[in-house]
Amino acid sequence: MTVGIQRSPWHRLRTQLSGCLLLGALLPYLLRVATLSTLEVIGPVQETSAGAVVAILFGVWLLRNVSPYPGVEAGGFILPAMSLSYAILLVVFLLARFDYSRITLLLGFLGSLAWLFFSHYRAQREQQLRIGLLPFGSANSRPEVAGVTWVSLGSPDIDVSGLNAVAADLRVDLPEAWERRLAEFALNGMPVLHIKHLFESLSGRVELEHLSENNFGSLAPVSAWMTLKHVIDWVAALVFGLLLLPALLVVALAVRLSSPGPVLFRQTRIGYRGKPFTVYKFRTMTVCAEPVDARSAAITRAADARVTRFGRFLRRSRIDELPQMINVLRGEMSWIGPRPEAEVLSRWYQSEIPFYLYRHIVRPGIAGWAQVVQGHVADVDEVRSKLHYDFYYIKNYSPWIDLLIVAKTIRTMLTGFGAR
Structure with missing residues (x-):
């Protein structure tokens, strides 16, 4: 979860929800009602707007629970999360044979996407993170990233209460004391992140150490x-x-x-x-x-x-x-x-x-x-x-x-x- 990672007001749950509900439910409803020739056909618009509220709640919940890394990568889950949520809503409408407004549904989907992308962009610009760094492997070199303060963790017993996350080179053999400590961090809800992956997400760059495979383990794009x-x-x-x-x-x-x-x-x-x-x-x-x-x-x-x-x-x-x-x-x-x-x-x-x-x-x-x-x-x-x-x-x-x-x-x- 990214709840403990981002502290920008733009990443708060109430900010994401309020913007989505305004642009994805209320505004499309008002626009559609304003263009209706008669209020007798307002029923499908109301049902669609009510469904959009449910889709937004589920989509935002899904987004906040599948985005493990701060930075650019977190934005990669916005489109899949909201697309899945609205797709489920559309399937429900079709299977239950509810009357719904296609225009209202489309405007709600686009409005929700626009707000989430905008708030994510602003959160990136305003993020101020304190990330603990284990001094092993590639984590020895501290990458310069705007908005990030790296805190060296010299001992497994060090206090990490003021940190947003802990980063380590998870591809090297860590001392047993640190492996146990990282497991404790994870159990207590402290994000433990791989330093190379974290740097890529924070900076939007892939260093030229080697040809970098994608998330499916292939050099070729999907x-x-x-x-x-x-x-x-x-x-x-x-x-x-x-x-x-x-x-x-x-x-x-x-x-x-x-x-x-x-x-x-x-x-x-x-x-x-x-x-x-x-x-x-x-x-x-x-x-x-x-x-x-x-x-x-x-x-x-x-x-x-x-x-x-x-x-x-x-x-x-x-x-x-x-x-x-x-x-x-x-x-x-x-x-x-x-x-x-x-x-x-x-x-x-x-x-x-x-x-x-x-x-x-x-x-x-x-x-x-x-x-x-x-x-x-x-x-x-x-x-x-x-x-x-x-x-x-x-x-x-x-x-x-x-x-x-x-x-x-x-x-x-x-x-x-x-x-x-």
């Missing part, structure tokens, strides 16, 4: 989600492409008028399974002569003089990335995934960084975990750090982390975080 995601990507690209076509034409005209050169920027990048492909973006730089050093030319520096005034706006808002919907339709990219690197940079990083090729095991994305957490990078040391985030995304490849990236991407578009 193929079922990869296939379904590919279909969702294609449909979404087609729909958004048609809806945004007029706006994209206006942006294209503005790019053409802002500086001489083509509207679209084309560049060869390395994609899924290491195959090169041509990426499309709105041009944001002035057109220069063929560079002598292709590798340096492929790197965008901070305050790069080649970026046009209108190009800075496009980069800051990420509008320059939208033509990559073409790449999504062609099956070369996804909406969410590790950002594809220019071919010349990718070959360079591959020669300098172990396991770099592994990031190509999933389709590259228009938005990625490293991009929304770390921002734009170029130097080898920065790319090595970026790869930690890419590996975390691949290890936790699932709908929940994609939803989290979507939420962070919206924040990025509004704030311009990481743009160059």
Whole structure:
């Protein structure tokens, strides 16, 4: 249970429940009632709202009892917990042949998800944890994580009453006194966590010690989600492409008028399974002569003089990335995934960084975990750090982390975080 781990007000039970009940039950009920042509059909809406209350109570209870680790990983249980709870409610409605409102049910589900993701994000930002650390194995090195104070536990008899959790390298042989003490902690409700797993959840990174398997013990991501995601990507690209076509034409005209050169920027990048492909973006730089050093030319520096005034706006808002919907339709990219690197940079990083090729095991994305957490990078040391985030995304490849990236991407578009 995470009751003893998080102390942020955003993680309290009453905060989670009150927000979910407001956005997932009361607000959908009021909106649906306001659109009814006659109050004679209000019965199904009332039954649906009452069922939503039960689903919320069960979903929040389930969420708080299956999330053992604080940090990013805890957010991974929000979608499964609420989906299961609302799925059970839908099955009950169908089997009992109750009249229910589909719109009210859908709005309740989306409202509950939105609040839980928002409160989880705020809890992460405000968390202040004191975690005891056993001085054995990899736990000897204290990882720097914002909001976490590490307390060295030098003796099994030390007082741990002021701690939120105890972390240890559970893959090494611990002294018998410590093994007994850890068992006592667990029996008394004190969370005992594996230090490597804890660091990954707190930081959203997977260190490059070795190729890291996912939770199913495989290097490859779950193929079922990869296939379904590919279909969702294609449909979404087609729909958004048609809806945004007029706006994209206006942006294209503005790019053409802002500086001489083509509207679209084309560049060869390395994609899924290491195959090169041509990426499309709105041009944001002035057109220069063929560079002598292709590798340096492929790197965008901070305050790069080649970026046009209108190009800075496009980069800051990420509008320059939208033509990559073409790449999504062609099956070369996804909406969410590790950002594809220019071919010349990718070959360079591959020669300098172990396991770099592994990031190509999933389709590259228009938005990625490293991009929304770390921002734009170029130097080898920065790319090595970026790869930690890419590996975390691949290890936790699932709908929940994609939803989290979507939420962070919206924040990025509004704030311009990481743009160059």
